[in-house]
Amino acid sequence: MYIPAHFNESRPEPLHELIAQHPLGILVANGKSGLSANHLPFMLHPKEGAQGVLHCHVARNNPVWQDLENGDEVMVIFRAGDAYISPQWFPSKLETHKQVPSWNYIVAHAYGQVTIRDEERYVRGAVARLTRIHEASQPVPWKMTDGPKDYIDAMLKAIVGIEIEITSLIGKTKLSQNKEARDVEAASAALIRQGDDFIGSAMQAVAAEKQVQESKA
Structure with missing residues (x-):
């Protein structure tokens, strides 16, 4: 991924937080059958390994787990949000007309070595933890014990675990940091007006920081 210094x-910590808050990642692998991409919910254990370990599972019928060998390198892409940026939103455009359309986004790429975990104990534990995390906000959280034992056992046999030890974690936060504070502020306000609160709010923070920097210059 190309990352100019001002977007790096x-x-x-913020990259781990991005993964935790936006756990649906794209597993990109180059296995025996060639390139593949799978959209999977991941669970990050940030204190495992040197840079954290990702855990997920796939359907047993999904060929990706058989295409990979333990130790193969894979990449997982996590996306927090994105938004189109119109040059019409920048006050400086009205003065110089030297602005063009762009796209802002926040992403993280995790590279790592894969281990296939086709063990019932691992799969059951991983699914239980993933369920507890995502059911926590429900009024009555669903538990694995809510289903008949034979049904849950059959469902667990139909999936295979994948563990990825992160070897490199990079992120790109493209929020118009290369623009003037007034341009960032105006664009963030335009995004929020049209309902793009996530990127708009992130750009507001960038604008505030740039205003401080510009006041000291």
Whole structure:
């Protein structure tokens, strides 16, 4: 991924937070059958390994787990949000006309070595933890014990676990940091007006920081 210096995010804490808050990742692999991409919910254990370990599972019928060998390198892409940026939103465009359309986004790429975990104990534990995380906000959280034992056992046999030890974690936070504070502020306000609150709010924080920097210049 091309990352200009002003868009680079290399701190592990915000990248781990991005993964935790946006756990549906794209597993990109180059296995025996060639390139593949699978959209999967991941669970990050940030304190495992040197940079964290990702856990997920796939359907047993999904060929990806048989295409990969333990130790193969894979990449997982996590996307927090994105938004189109119109040059019409920048005050400086009215003065110089030197602005063009762009697209802002926040993403993280995790590279790592894969281990196939086709063990009932691992799969059951991973599914239980993933369920607890995502059911926590429900009024009555669903539990694996809510289903008949033979049904749950059959469902678990139909999936295979995948563990990825992260070896490199990079992030790109493209929020118009290369623009003037007034342009970032105006574009963020335009996004929020049209309902793009996530990127709009993130750009507001960038604008505030740039205003401080510009006041000191």
